Amino acid sequence: MSNVGSEQWSKNEEEMEFPAAEVMSESSTAAGNVGFGENSMMEGVEKYDGKGDEGEDEEDEEEERERDQEDQEQEEEEESYYESGSSRSEVETWISSFCSIRGHEYFAEVTEDFIEDDFNLTGLSSLVPFYKEALDMILDYDPDPDEPSRLPNMPVIENSAEQLYGLIHARFLLTRAGLTIMAEKYDLQHFGTCPRYLCHQTPVLPIGSSDLPGNDTVKLYCPSCADIYSPIGKEQNEVDGAYFGTSFAGLFLKTYTDIPGPFGVPSVKILAASAPQQTNDVATNSSKTSAAASTTAAGGQPKSGGETENTNGDGNDTTTTASTAVTTTTESEADKWDIYDMHLFGFKISERAKSGPRMRWLRERPRDVSELGI
Amino acid sequence: MDDISSESDCTTEYWIDWFLGAQGNEFFCEIDDEFLSDRFNMTGLNSEVQYYQYAMDLIMDSFEHDCDDQTREQIERSARHLYGLIHARYILTQRGLQKMFDKYKNGDFGVCPRVLCNRHPVLPVGLSDIPHSAPVKMFCMKCEDVYNPPLARFATIDGAYFGTSFPFLLFQAYPHLIPNKNAPERFVPAIFGFKIHEHAKLARWQNTRRLELMQRLQSYEDEENGRNK
Numbered sequence: 001m002s003n004v005g006s007e008q009w010s011k012n013e014e015e016m017e018f019p020a021a022e023v024m025s026e027s028s029t030a031a032g033n034v035g036f037g038e039n040s041m042m043e044g045v046e047k048y049d050g051k052g053d054e055g056e057d058e059e060d061e062e063e064e065r066e067r068d069q070e071d072q073e074q075e076e077e078e079e080s081y082y083e084s085g086s087s088r089s090e091v092e093t094w095i096s097s098f099c100s101i102r103g104h105e106y107f108a109e110v111t112e113d114f115i116e117d118d119f120n121l122t123g124l125s126s127l128v129p130f131y132k133e134a135l136d137m138i139l140d141y142d143p144d145p146d147e148p149s150r151l152p153n154m155p156v157i158e159n160s161a162e163q164l165y166g167l168i169h170a171r172f173l174l175t176r177a178g179l180t181i182m183a184e185k186y187d188l189q190h191f192g193t194c195p196r197y198l199c200h201q202t203p204v205l206p207i208g209s210s211d212l213p214g215n216d217t218v219k220l221y222c223p224s225c226a227d228i229y230s231p232i233g234k235e236q237n238e239v240d241g242a243y244f245g246t247s248f249a250g251l252f253l254k255t256y257t258d259i260p261g262p263f264g265v266p267s268v269k270i271l272a273a274s275a276p277q278q279t280n281d282v283a284t285n286s287s288k289t290s291a292a293a294s295t296t297a298a299g300g301q302p303k304s305g306g307e308t309e310n311t312n313g314d315g316n317d318t319t320t321t322a323s324t325a326v327t328t329t330t331e332s333e334a335d336k337w338d339i340y341d342m343h344l345f346g347f348k349i350s351e352r353a354k355s356g357p358r359m360r361w362l363r364e365r366p367r368d369v370s371e372l373g374i
Numbered sequence: 375m376d377d378i379s380s381e382s383d384c385t386t387e388y389w390i391d392w393f394l395g396a397q398g399n400e401f402f403c404e405i406d407d408e409f410l411s412d413r414f415n416m417t418g419l420n421s422e423v424q425y426y427q428y429a430m431d432l433i434m435d436s437f438e439h440d441c442d443d444q445t446r447e448q449i450e451r452s453a454r455h456l457y458g459l460i461h462a463r464y465i466l467t468q469r470g471l472q473k474m475f476d477k478y479k480n481g482d483f484g485v486c487p488r489v490l491c492n493r494h495p496v497l498p499v500g501l502s503d504i505p506h507s508a509p510v511k512m513f514c515m516k517c518e519d520v521y522n523p524p525l526a527r528f529a530t531i532d533g534a535y536f537g538t539s540f541p542f543l544l545f546q547a548y549p550h551l552i553p554n555k556n557a558p559e560r561f562v563p564a565i566f567g568f569k570i571h572e573h574a575k576l577a578r579w580q581n582t583r584r585l586e587l588m589q590r591l592q593s594y595e596d597e598e599n600g601r602n603k
Contacts, residue, residue, distance in 0.1 A: 195521045196521055197511050247567075344546070357518055362560070
């Protein structure tokens with residue numbers, strides 16, 4: 001299984017053509033003109049030495065303006081699409097437009113064959129109101145013009161379509177195709193990175209706390225510290241967790257075993273370019289392994305003998321160039337895990353103190369993975 | 375950039391008020407004039423900050439020198455840096471702690487991103503007391519861990535403006551702020567409802583570590599009680 005996983009992984013690195021990314025770049029170029037003015041405005045605000053309230057108001061206005069602009073851009077895009085459909089090589093489907101909405105960055109584009117297979121949709125009709133209409137909307141089927149429209153207003157169906165798409169999405173993620181797409185997104189850090197400082201920007205995975213919609217919003221699972229976090233963005237915090245499901249993150253990590261986990265696999269640290277000396281050391285270290293120019297493979301020193309090869313599963317390897325010295329290293333003393341110690345004037349706070357450490361166990365790992373008996 | 379607005383500001387309002395209101399400076403509290411005017415509190419800072427005296431004058435709103443824009447900008451920057459360094463010292467005093475306590479209670483520093491901390495409020499902390507080494511981080515007393523601040527504008531604030539000791543001194547001074555950690559939750563990923571073997575094992579291992587800690591704490595307590603008797 002792991003073999004297949006890494007094969008896919010390397011394949012992903014080679015061809016990075018990802019539809020959502022395409023859409024994103026497209027919209028950003030469309031935003032080019034307006035965006036420029038916006039940037040200079042931003043600078044203006046930062047430099048503006050106004051009073052607090054004013055500053056905040058400005059900020060709010062700024063955000064509103066941004067949003068308005070984006071809406072406008074979207075409208076413009078749509079208009080231009082309707083006006084000159086031939087100019088665009090690809091027709092924008094409901095799915096791709098849904099995935100490009102702000103806040104929907106975590107979503108993968110479900111393939112149409114998956115949705116068209118009724119078996120994959122078993123049981124969803126009872127969960128989603130206006131199931132049939134919603135499905136037609138997702139698949140961009142035009143409603144029958146002869147049939148009198150006894151449909152309720154569009155927003156209701158739009159809502160159902162979103163819910164239906166989310167639930168299909170959760171199922172799709174568990175298929176091989178879904179995992180592959182998500183691997184690409186993981187590689188590009190579409191889900192963001194772990195907010196924990198000592199996780200050193202480990203990319204995270206979306207996870208739901210329930211498989212039923214309406215229970216909880218989406219959370220982010222960090223493979224390095226094995227903990228869940230709330231997304232930073234306001235929009236992402238409104239996405240339902242059931243659209244990703246409880247099983248996806250676990251299955252993903254089981255499929256792509258080269259992603260560094262919290263176990264005996266050496267913790268992979270990303271050193272910023274700010275430490276040139278260390279980087280040199282690292283370079284000599286990793287030169288033992290076949291370090292390609294673009295991919296710095298962190299040669300694993302399997303303490304447990306479990307893994308024989310550890311390629312760095314972080315999204316960084318795709319973006320690394322020779323100039324940006326983002327290098328990875330295996331921690332030579334792999335038994336030393338990064339735990340934050342509380343210090344008062346340089347002295348560690350004792351366990352005996354009332355304010356002493358009580359949560360170290362949460363980040364502790366066994367020195368030797370065999371202690372776990374895995 | 376700064377020269378026009380701050381020049382006019384200098385005449386209309388206090389420099390500190392302007393500084394605290396500026397975007398990205400939400401974590402700072404106001405330093406008392408009393409603390410600022412005591413030279414003893416500034417020991418050693420004049421070697422750290424360029425144009426120390428001018429910067430100090432600017433902070434105290436007594437800057438009345440003529441200088442070109444470039445120098446003025448330089449002094450502005452020095453003043454901000456100096457304020458940060460004094461701030462790190464001030465928040466370790468009783469009044470400073472009180473002010474930061476109020477801000478903490480208000481939730482001015484944000485909440486912990488960890489889901490199982492249930493939006494527990496966090497405190498700013500530095501990873502080093504030496505300036506220009508690392509930006510400010512957020513410390514959560516519930517999980518006792520440090521996190522990157524969520525907004526990009528805080529990523530440029532020097533951690534030395536808060537210092538490495540501040541949160542812990544605050545919890546020494548206000549022990550009632552320490553959250554209850556007796557019933558901790560642990561997240562274990564599952565596939566189709568079944569916990570992943572290794573993760574479940576790790577969670578159990580960590581739980582035994584926790585129980586060991588609890589036992590140690592109990593023995594400390596017994597020791598203490600025995601001594602008191």
